[in-house]
């Protein structure tokens with residue numbers, strides 16, 4: 001079955017390999033990138049039929065208006081089988097916190113708020129697909145920061161900012177969001193959060209790093225996984241049989257084995273608080289699944305999985321509603 005799959009940051013790195021592989025397998029790919037010329041250039045060498053299956057869509061995750069415009073365009077064109085929230089900023093040359101025009105710290109906006117808003121705004125198109133999937137992307141490096149917790153009081157004025165801390169802080173938030181979403185609507189939306197190990201950076205990315213980091217990266221880059229390998233894992237997550245993860249099971253490694261959640265992500269109250277502050281920060285967008293706004297302990301009792309909702313018919317599994 002041909003699927004319609006959106007992937008952010010699809011002009012380079014893992015995202016480019018995933019978009020190429022999925023289009024090569026016959027699927028229709030929406031390549032969400034912030035620079036359409038660079039996106040087109042990235043696909044220029046592909047065979048014509050493969051290129052024709054990749055539609056570049058402009059998206060800047062740090063700009064809410066751009067997220068809304070991209071989502072409107074995608075939703076208007078019909079059901080969406082999968083969204084892969086791949087894009088992220090981890091630019092080590094950003095030494096002090098930058099605040100976006102919308103008033104959020106750049107790494108927080110790009111790596112957490114943007115992906116959540118995009119997922120919410122695409123939810124009507126996902127809800128209209130027979131077996132919708134959403135993939136969030138985290139980092140194995142989180143295991144080196146076991147005490148990391150969400151800095152609720154300083155999300156956008158991070159006195160604690162370093163690019164590394166801000167990056168992992170936002171990735172922790174992605175893990176927590178995936179668990180919340182899987183807990184609340186995992187019966188109608190297949191939610192995964194992939195714990196990506198070290199992956200080789202593309203030469204252009206490496207060249208953009210400060211000289212010291214380039215030297216430090218060199219041996220790591222050599223040992224790291226190839227982006228094609230992780231792109232293959234993305235493809236499995238959106239094409240293989242749905243995993244029906246509920247809560248913590250959504251967090252998996254590159255073999256798709258569930259892995260332990262970071263400590264902060266195990267705390268239900270912290271997850272609920274993160275969901276609430278994120279919703280406010282992204283302007284309270286409606287979710288297509290009413291339960292997305294309802295903490296699991298408040299949601300009506302579940303009757304287990306609903307296989308009838310996982311049909312091949314392109315009908316919305318639930319009526320659109322607002323999260324709260």
Ligand SMILES: NC(=O)c1ccc[n+]([C@@H]2O[C@H](COP(=O)([O-])OP(=O)(O)OC[C@H]3O[C@@H](n4cnc5c(N)ncnc54)[C@H](OP(=O)(O)O)[C@@H]3O)[C@@H](O)[C@H]2O)c1
Pocket residue numbers: 008009010011012013014015032033034035059060061062085086087088089090110137138139140141196197198199200201202205224227
């Ligand atoms: N590489 C690793 O070792 C590693 C390890 C663990 C996790 N990961 C995760 O894996 C994912 C892919 O990593 P990668 O190595 O492929 O990264 P990459 O080569 O640096 O690609 C990142 C992508 O994100 C896009 N992006 C950045 N800011 C954006 C914004 N504001 N709006 C829209 N797109 C934006 C970039 O677009 P531009 O080209 O326009 O900048 C680029 O397409 C990321 O989520 C990363 O955190 C990577």
